[in-house]
Amino acid sequence: MTAASIITLTAVLVIVLGVSFITRPRHSSTVDFYLAGQRVGVVTNSWAICGDYLSAASFLGVAAAVYVSGLDGAWYAVGFAAGFVPVLLLVAAPLRRFGEFSLADFLGRRLGSDAVRLSAVGIVQLVILFYLIPQSVGGGITWELLVGHGVMGLSPYATGVLLSTAVIAVVVAFGGMRGTTWNQAVQFLLLLTALIWLALVVTGDGFRYGQAVEQLSQEPLSNPAEGAQGWELQPETNHIDDGEAAVFGEPGARYGQLGQVALVVTLGLGTAGLPHVMNRYFTAPTGRAARTTTVWVLMLIGAFYALAVMLGTAARDIIPAALADHPWLERLTIDGVLRIPEHALPVLGRIYGGESGLGLVAAAALIAAMSTVAGLLLASAATWGHDVYERHINPHATQRQAVWAGRLTTLVAAATAAALAIALRPDAFTPAMPSLVATMVTWAFAVAGSALTPVIVLAIWWRRLSARGAVAGMLTGGALAVVMFTAGSLLEPAWWRELLVAPTLVAAPVAGVVAVVVSLRTTPPDDVEQAWRIMHGTAADRQAERLARLTIAARRAERHDAAGRRRTRLPRPGRRRNDAR
Incomplete structure (x- = not known):
């Protein structure tokens, strides 16, 4: 571990902990802890959402997927970016206008059902777990490359997992949404700075994206695989043109036509169901601010994703030629191709910036992992602390007790994710997709897009949705998604396997149909029209609704005060006896 690496890691930790200390909540209020007082501005919130969303799967995984699969890897960038289009058009503003602490709380109140709330809690926790594990894996991979040794008898990988997860768990537990928001905003800016620096140095060295794609496409695409003689390069087969060799610049290196559509749909629909991203819209002051933020x-x-795709291509083009000048690449590559594709960006950083460049990119990767872990842990805290503890376990809890319940669940969720990430080493798992980190994040998107997104969209845009319909839709979509991608990960390659590993194309419509059919046979909530006006009414309607609620509250207060004055005027029996004397 060099001095540059030590300085870089120390600087990252100081920034993260310093921002959390400065912006920590001053009051033990659930609104402050979970929603930052609902006073987060548009620019700050947009940076924070990017820091929350652009995870290790985005920073390491997208570049790795492009590095391994060429054009097919770019579908990750398309799907991740396209996910915010349905959020902008269908979800952001109505969700914020309705106003709650979490997605589970929104669905539970909208449909007037504790069963809906608890079902959503279960799905949300499954999504969070699938998303947490690859972030911890990304932290372990980065530490292993940057530092190369562990502490207290642990392997370098396990040390990285535990360190990155522990630091951010403490930050979230004591900084709440306010500290997490500012941390994620700062972390996104640092992340973007690292990508821009890499893009500038590789283009300054003569790299041109179009020329590189054309040159890489002159030969069949091959990647390291473990065979009978050990690790060796094996050519990829084109999944569109059977029998043909895959090339970098043409589709088919990883997916057939159906698989490409299934992947983009899974990633695109999954975004609207991600709890750590959607919860951020509750921190915006208004629905208009939520839409502008999107x-x-x-x-x-x-x-960001345009830069990631370009740099994944640059790594594939530059690293083989750099072997002669950088002997350390021998232990990371097989015939010039990286054994672990998530090393693509850190290796570029070391080639062009030495240990300092490696430190900068590795720090950015740790930032990406920790920033998303922060959002996931906070979403987990909101779900358990508010939706379960406050509403079901201890309905009479004080604000301080509710906040501490959220903090405790944050630490438990972090410990669970770290343990599973250590058990699932990257080199012990052969993913069905080009990157382990991207593969596991796709599972989270699949569950979110199959179970939560159809029900959220129906709850916002269909008056007739009932509580039983929502529960049936969520459970059907979630179960179908898990069964499909589990089967797809175990079965031998085939054209239908591509649909199984990205199951939302099938699972989401099935969940939606089940929710609609069951809702038509059951009764919707009584206050549908009131909820509809809150989510969709014109500005005048919403203003009138707020004024009506304020008027009713004022009248109740007046009646309460009048009753109190009448009780005060009545003489007490003891006082009459004293007066008689």
Whole structure:
């Protein structure tokens, strides 16, 4: 571990902990802890959402997928970025206008059902777990490459998992949403800075994206695989043109036509069901601010993913030629191709910036993992602390007790994810998709897009949705998604396997149909029209609704005060006896 690595890691930890300390909540209020007082501005919130969303799967996984699969890997960037289009058009503003602490709380109140709330809690926790594990894996991979040794007898990989998860768990537990928001905003800016620096140095060295794709496409695409003689390069087969060799610049290196559509749909629909991203919209002051924030997010992540695709291509083009000048690459590559594709960006950083460049990119990767872990842990805390503890376990809990319940569940969720990430080493798992980190994140998107997104969209845009219909839809979509991608990960390659590993194309419509059919046979909530006006009414309607609620509350207060004054005027029996004397 060099001095540059030590300085870089120390700087990252100081920034993260310093921001959390400065912006920590001053009051033990659930609104402050979970929603930052609902006063987060558009620019800050857009940066924070990007920091929350652009995870290790985005920073390491997208570049790795492009590095391994060429054009097919770019579908990850398309799906991740496209996910905010349905959020902008269908979800963001109505969700914020309705206003709650979490997705489970929104569905439970909208449909007037504790069964809906608890079912959503279960699905949300499954999504969070599937998303947490690859972030911890990304932290372990980065530490293993950057530092190369562990502490207290642990392997370098396990040390990275535990360190990155533990630091951010403490930050979230004591900084709440306010500290997490500012941390994620700062972390996104650092992340983008690292990508921009890499893009500038590789283009300054003569790299041109179009020329590189054309040159890489001159030969069949091959990747390391473990065979009878050990590790060796094996050619990829084109999944569109059977029998043909896959090439970098043409589709088919990883997916057939159906698989490409299934992947984009899974990633696109999954975004609207991600609890750590959607919960951020409850922190916006208004529905208009939530929609404007989404526009900013679309622009920022579009730029980010364009850079990630370019740099994944640059790594594939540059690293083989760099072997002669950088002997350390021998232990990381097989015939010039990286054994672990998630090393693509850190290796580029070391080639062009030495240990300092490696430190910068590795720190950005740790930032990406920790930033998303922060959002996931906070979403887990909101779900358990508010939706379960406050509403069911201890309905009379004080604000301080509710906040501490959220903090405790944060630490438990972090420990669970770290343990599973250590058990699932990257080199012990052969993913069905080009990157382990991207593969596991796709599972989270699949469950979210299959179980939560159809029900959320129906709850916002269909008056007739009932509580039983929502529960049936969520359970059907979630179970079908888990069964499909589990089967797809175990079965031998085939054209239908591509649909199984990205199951939302099938599972989401099935969940929606089940929710509609069951809802038509059952009764919707009584207050549908009131909820509809809150989510969709014109500005005048919503203003009138707020004024009506304020008037009713004022009248109740007046009646309460009048009753109190009448009780005060009545003489007490003891006082009459004293007066008689």
